[in-house]
Amino acid sequence: MRYDRRQEAQRAQVVSWVVCGLLVAILAAILHLLYHREYADASIPNDCFAVAATAESALPKQVCLTFDDGPSSNTQPLLDILAREKVPATFFVCAQEINREYLPLVRTIVQQGHQVAMHSASHRYATIYRSTDAFWQDIKVLRQTLQPYLNLEDLTWLRFPGGSTNTISHRYGGSSIMRELKAQTEEKGWHWIDWNVCGEDATASHPDADRILRNIQEDAQGLSTCVVLLHDTKATDQTVKALPAIVEWFRSQGYTFCTVAQLAQLQSSGE
Ligand SMILES: [Zn+2]
Structure with a gap:
């Protein structure tokens, strides 16, 4: 008992x-x-709910560092580090009121061997994803705003705000809007790309430089081609702080750096 x-x-x-x-x-x-x-739902989206359009291949290890939502006061410090390290990068730019005064920097970005690519003029999901016409109108404004600083014919790469598989757009433009926009991008002879490694540097939690590096190291595990999402807004000064260690880590892992356009070229020549 x-x-x-x-x-x-x-x-x-x-x-x-x-x-x-x-x-x-x-x-x-x-x-x-x-x-x-x-x-x-934050005004600077995390952008981490999409996957990269790049495929694994037998090519040498490559990494594209990409910076979204700039230029801003943090862009020049990033450019200084990239120049010192002799590393090319890709900047998916905006033309919001907040970054207008930094737009002339896109000329410097190109002159220093980096790639400038399209992101969005306003970056307002409710406006740009209302319809496909609204999206292309926003891109038209972006291109017009950039025209004084670069050759528009070189501006053929696009990253959709929130990524190509974002579902926030469905609220405004219906569930098929991203599919339509991707097809229309290709019809224009342009290209789009997401990412497969995310620094999560623009999240509401405001990670410090060490955390950003660790986020990247975790995502990059086992990948021979990395497209790294980072941001160059005025809020992402920890990204500037993290950049030297990010570059050093990819180097130590045997990666070489290239722009998104160079990566596409490498992949098509390797096929
Ligand atoms: Zn963005």
Whole structure:
């Protein structure tokens, strides 16, 4: 009888541990979802819910560093580091009110051997994803704004705000809008690209330089071609701080650096 009671007590203890474990797991899942909701709706999107359009290949290890949403006060410091390290990068630029005064920097970006590519003029999801026409109108404004500083014919690469598989656009332009925009980009003879490595440097949690590096190292595990998403807004000064270590780490792993256009060329010549 005493033995039964002890066994029962042990069983009750095991059950309570299992219940506690389940509750903790459910709580963690809810917190995780809330966290991602928060930055999915932030004005600077995390952009991390998409995947890269690049395929694995037998080519040597390549990495494209890409900077979205600039130029800004952080662009020149990034350019200085890239020049010192002799590393090319790609800048997917905006033409918002907030970064207008830095737009002449796109000329410097090109002169220093980097690639300038299209992102969005306004970067307002509710406006640009209202319809395909609204999207291309925004891109037209972006190109017109950039015209004084570079040759528009070189501006043939595009990264969709939120990535090509974002679902935020569905709220405004319906569930097929991204599919239509991707097809129309190709009809124009242009190209689009997402990313497969994310620094998560523009999230609401404002990660420090060490965290940004670790995010990249985790995502890059096992990839021979990395397209790294970073940002050059006025809020991403930790990205500037992280850049030397990011470059050093990719070098130590045997990667060589190239722009997005150079990567596409390498991949097509390697086929
Ligand atoms: Zn963006």
